[in-house]
Amino acid sequence: MSLVSINPATGEKIREYQETSQEETEVMLQQAQDDFLRWRETTFEHRRDLLL
Incomplete structure (x- = not known):
């Protein structure tokens, strides 16, 4: 079954x-948690550079 937007x-x-x-x-949620833990350790400058 699918959900249509x-x-x-x-x-x-x-x-x-x-x-x-x-x-x-559960796998996707664990991956998101792992990614968040890595992301929060990055500097503001690194995040800014990725987004600009």
């Missing part, structure tokens, strides 16, 4: 999202 003003389909399993969700 629709622009309410135009009715246009924006994107379709596939459902994930409990295991896939």
Whole structure:
């Protein structure tokens, strides 16, 4: 099953999202946590340079 995002003003389909399993969700959440722990150790200057 998938979830479809629709622009309410135009009715246009924006994107379709596939459902994930409990295991896939847990893996993604763990990856996000690991990435956050690395990201918070970076300097402001490094973050700025990546975003500009």
